[in-house]
Amino acid sequence: xxxxxxxxxxxxxxxxxxxxxxxxxxxxxxxxxxxxxxxxxxxxxxxxxxxxxxxxxxxxxxxxxxxxxxxxxxxxxxxxxxxxxxxxxxxxxxxxxxxxxxxxxxxxxxxxxxxxxxxxxxxxxxxxxxxxxxxxxxxxxxxxxxxxxxxxxxxxxxxxxxxxxxxxxxxxxxxxxxxxxxxxxxxxxxxxxxxxxxxxxxxxxxxxxxxxxxxxxxxxxxxxxxxxxxxxxxxxxxxxxxxxxxxxxxxxxxxxxxxxxxxxxxxxxxxxxxxxxxxxxxxxxxxxxxxxxxxxxxxxxxxxxxxxxxxxxxxxxxxxx
Amino acid sequence: xxxxxxxxxxxxxxxxxxxxxxxxxxxxxxxxxxxxxxxxxxxxxxxxxxxxxxxxxxxxxxxxxxxxxxxxxxxxxxxxxxxxxxxxxxxxxxxxxxxxxxxxxxxxxxxxxxxxxxxxxxxxxxxxxxxxxxxxxxxxxxxxxxxxxxxxxxxxxxxxxxxxxxxxxxxxxxxxxxxxxxxxxxxxxxxxxxxxxxxxxxxxxxxxxxxxxxxxxxxxxxxxxxxxxxxxxxxxxxxxxxxxxxxxxxxxxxxxxxxxxxxxxxxxxxxxxxxxxxxxxxxxxxxxxxxxxxxxxxxxxxxxxxxxxxxxxxxxxxxxx
Numbered sequence: 001x002x003x004x005x006x007x008x009x010x011x012x013x014x015x016x017x018x019x020x021x022x023x024x025x026x027x028x029x030x031x032x033x034x035x036x037x038x039x040x041x042x043x044x045x046x047x048x049x050x051x052x053x054x055x056x057x058x059x060x061x062x063x064x065x066x067x068x069x070x071x072x073x074x075x076x077x078x079x080x081x082x083x084x085x086x087x088x089x090x091x092x093x094x095x096x097x098x099x100x101x102x103x104x105x106x107x108x109x110x111x112x113x114x115x116x117x118x119x120x121x122x123x124x125x126x127x128x129x130x131x132x133x134x135x136x137x138x139x140x141x142x143x144x145x146x147x148x149x150x151x152x153x154x155x156x157x158x159x160x161x162x163x164x165x166x167x168x169x170x171x172x173x174x175x176x177x178x179x180x181x182x183x184x185x186x187x188x189x190x191x192x193x194x195x196x197x198x199x200x201x202x203x204x205x206x207x208x209x210x211x212x213x214x215x216x217x218x219x220x221x222x223x224x225x226x227x228x229x230x231x232x233x234x235x236x237x238x239x240x241x242x243x244x245x246x247x248x249x250x251x252x253x254x255x256x257x258x259x260x261x262x263x264x265x266x267x268x269x270x271x272x273x274x275x276x277x278x279x280x281x282x283x284x285x286x287x288x289x290x291x292x293x294x295x296x297x298x299x300x301x302x303x304x305x306x307x308x309x310x311x312x313x314x315x316x317x318x319x320x321x
Numbered sequence: 322x323x324x325x326x327x328x329x330x331x332x333x334x335x336x337x338x339x340x341x342x343x344x345x346x347x348x349x350x351x352x353x354x355x356x357x358x359x360x361x362x363x364x365x366x367x368x369x370x371x372x373x374x375x376x377x378x379x380x381x382x383x384x385x386x387x388x389x390x391x392x393x394x395x396x397x398x399x400x401x402x403x404x405x406x407x408x409x410x411x412x413x414x415x416x417x418x419x420x421x422x423x424x425x426x427x428x429x430x431x432x433x434x435x436x437x438x439x440x441x442x443x444x445x446x447x448x449x450x451x452x453x454x455x456x457x458x459x460x461x462x463x464x465x466x467x468x469x470x471x472x473x474x475x476x477x478x479x480x481x482x483x484x485x486x487x488x489x490x491x492x493x494x495x496x497x498x499x500x501x502x503x504x505x506x507x508x509x510x511x512x513x514x515x516x517x518x519x520x521x522x523x524x525x526x527x528x529x530x531x532x533x534x535x536x537x538x539x540x541x542x543x544x545x546x547x548x549x550x551x552x553x554x555x556x557x558x559x560x561x562x563x564x565x566x567x568x569x570x571x572x573x574x575x576x577x578x579x580x581x582x583x584x585x586x587x588x589x590x591x592x593x594x595x596x597x598x599x600x601x602x603x604x605x606x607x608x609x610x611x612x613x614x615x616x617x618x619x620x621x622x623x624x625x626x627x628x629x630x631x632x633x634x635x636x637x638x639x640x641x642x
Contacts, residue, residue: 050577090558098558098582152583228576237411237419247576255549255568256371258588261419262473265586267579 007056007115008300008317013049015301021056024111024119030068032077032120034319037061037113038138039307041168041223042246046107047304050248058106058113058317060141062134069122077125078140079118080273081105097270114300114317126273129281138316139172139287140276145244146172147279148271150180153217153240157181160214162234164207165221165245166193168290168313173219173244175285178202182217185210187230190311196289210234213261221245225252232257240264290314328377328436329621329638334370336622342377345432345440351389353398353441355640358382358434359459360628362489362544363567367428368625371569379434379638380427381462383455390443398446399461400439401594402426418591435621435638447594450602459637460493460608461597466565467494468600469592471501474538474561478502481535483555485528486542486566487514489611489634494540494565496606499523503538506531508551511632517610531555534582542566546573553578561585611635 007021024031038060046053059081065072084091084099091099105120106112128137146169155161159182163174166188174186174197185203187210188194194204207230216239218231223245231241232254241263258265279285290313295303297319307315324344330337345352359381367374380402386393405412405420412420426441427433449458467490476482480503484495487509495507495518506524508531509515515525528551537560539552544566552562553575562584579586600606611634616624618640628636 095558237416243576243580245580247580249576251574251576253572253574255564255570255572255588258586259564259566259568259590260588262588262590264588265579265584267581267583267585269580269583 005116006297007111008058008297008304009055010046010057011054013047015047015304017298017300021111021115023117026119028121029119030072030122030125031066032061032063032079032118032125033066034061034063034113034116034118035076035321036134036138037317037319038142039303039315039317040142042107044304044308045246045248048248050246051107053107056106056111056113056115058115059104060138061113061118062128062137063118065125066117068125072122072125076128076134076137078128078137078273078277079105079120079126080124080270081107081141082270083110083121083124114297116297116319126277129277132277132280133288135288135291135316136280136286139290139314140273140280142169143172143176143276143279143285143287144271144273145169145269146176146271147275148268149173149219149242149244150176151271152266152268153242155180155182155217158183159216161185162187162210162215162218162231163221164188164218164227164231166190166197166204167221169244170221171196171290171313172285172287173221174202175200176279177219179279179284192311193313213237215239217242219244223247232263235261235263237261238263240266242266242268244268287314291316294318326437327618328432329379329618329625330376331367331378332375334368336368336625338619338621342432342436344438347440349442350440351393351443351446352387353382353384353400353439353446354387355382355384355434355437355439356397356642357455357459358638358640359463360624360636360638361463363428365625365629366567366569369569371567372428374428376427377432377434377436378427379436380425381459382434382439383449383458384439386446387438389446393443393446397449397455397458399449399458399594399598400426400441400447401445401591402428402462403591404431404442404445435618435640437618437640447598450598453598453601454609456609456612456637457601457607460611460635461594461601463490464493464497464597464600464606464608465592465594466490466590467497467592468596469589470494470540470563470565471497472592473587473589474563476501476503476538479504480537482506483508483531483536483539483552484542485539485548485552487511487518487525488542490565491542492517492611492634493606493608494542495523496521497600498540500600500605513632514634534558536560538563540565544568553584556582556584558582559584561587563587563589565589608635612637615639
């Protein structure tokens with residue numbers, strides 16, 4: 001008899017709570033009982049139909065290994081979200097997050113974290129250091145995604161960096177960029193969110209205050225055409241624009257400006273977990289002030305509605321303990 | 322009394338021949354008597370109104386120094402097209418081709434090469450090696466622009482590289498890419514132009530034959546949205562798209578694909594002349610087969626009309642000798 005569990009279920013852009021979702025069973029993978037899961041903008045875009053996904057959403061989680069390799073069982077873990085084949089050209093070339101046959105936790109072909117259980121290959125799991133709270137560890141995945149920027153673009157102390165967007169991911173990116181010693185300016189629309197950064201000594205402002213053609217790097221994490229336009233205009237010649245968001249629609253590109261100014265545009269997605277866990281363990285990034293609300297799994301749909309409200313940062317879903 | 326000269330003159334998108342254009346006089350610059358000038362797509366776009374320019378177009382030339390630094394007078398030269406201030410932030414940061422106060426020969430604020438004379442700072446001029454014909458040397462500027470790709474993007478032997486476009490600039494880019502030992506495929510719409518590359522042992526095909534998601538680098542040099550789409554679709558994850566053309570309009574970007582596949586887009590413009598002159602001197606790039614027609618300066622307007630016809634490669638304007 002198949003064991004079932006409670007989970008948030010997405011189908012045809014409708015979100016509901018189900019109690020008849022089979023507990024995942026994948027030979028060779030680890031079974032994780034979920035403690036806590038975070039709602040990300042990608043989850044909200046999935047509900048809006050950004051990508052046709054049917055199943056349990058959620059890819060930011062902390063849990064405990066219930067079944068898996070010896071020595072791992074009973075450990076508190078977070079998990080990298082791309083489950084890869086290891087054999088396709090992308091995997092063999094070392095671009096495993098781009099595996100041609102990948103499934104992605106709660107996003108592509110694999111039930112996710114707003115559920116009592118999830119499965120992932122054991123190689124995807126990372127033990128959470130003792131000193132890192134579960135509340136902090138649930139930010140590991142987006143923090144790793146933030147740090148991916150620095151794996152792609154070299155950032156030097158003193159470089160002028162503009163971050164467009166003060167939302168969930170922007171908040172984490174700002175905290176990681178600030179560690180590089182770059183000359184950082186964050187622009188956004190929410191005084192309250194900008195104030196969180198101001199308290200950390202990070203420079204903030206409005207889009208209107210951005211001097212044109214003067215930044216070495218601009219990071220766009222609003223996901224919208226206006227943010228993209230602001231980021232492009234802010235770059236000095238040969239500057240780099242990092243596209244770090246879930247873009248639901250097409251963008252219009254001033255191709256002539258890209259060529260004449262020899263701009264570089266870089267798409268940026270997932271990052272690796274160890275640097276993120278290290279920053280959390282050292283207390284160099286403290287994400288807890290970004291938590292705006294908590295809901296039990298049984299109120300998962302209400303949690304999504306809360307997360308979709310303007311001005312709201314991280315909403316967590318408490319599954320177990 | 323101001324000396325005057327004959328020149329092709331562009332004003333309000335209309336091209337005409339004038340004989341009353343003042344011979345340029347700029348203190349501290351070198352005066353060059355033009356031998357030969359080439360018509361580039363940027364010239365054709367200027368006539369179409371890509372950028373509001375009033376004056377003498379033309380930026381690909383070979384000439385002889387009539388007035389300038391001692392030792393330079395009487396030498397056969399080509400010239401880098403950006404005249405820079407040396408003092409602005411871009412210049413001081415070493416990005417001289419992006420000087421904030423630059424003028425650009427025949428493109429921005431400086432009369433160009435379809436004239437009996439032009440002026441450029443002496444530092445912009447490069448002597449043409451004796452073994453390089455004037456016909457070959459007139460390709461120095463676009464060949465330098467082609468080589469700029471390799472200054473921006475590292476290209477390894479065996480890398481799969483797609484070049485979209487078989488036109489004037491594409492022909493030169495193909496020849497320089499082939500020297501890297503990369504696995505090159507050129508796609509275009511003109512069997513005759515592709516045949517020129519086939520004769521050099523360069524692989525060619527049609528856009529329909531391009532396998533998706535498989536190229537390390539794609540170079541777009543058609544300047545159009547269809548070429549851009551083909552180049553994007555051909556790239557493997559984390560691949561690099563080089564935008565190497567004069568784009569007259571906006572492009573629509575599938576931002577989600579750029580992020581999910583972590584693509585890198587690089588705008589590419591001018592390159593430095595010494596590597597181009599070296600390839601010409603060594604005979605490693607032979608551009609002469611790209612010459613489709615020659616016109617005397619007096620028929621400069623007809624030369625432009627010829628250059629604008631579909632399928633035509635380089636049209637030269639013979640000014641003097």
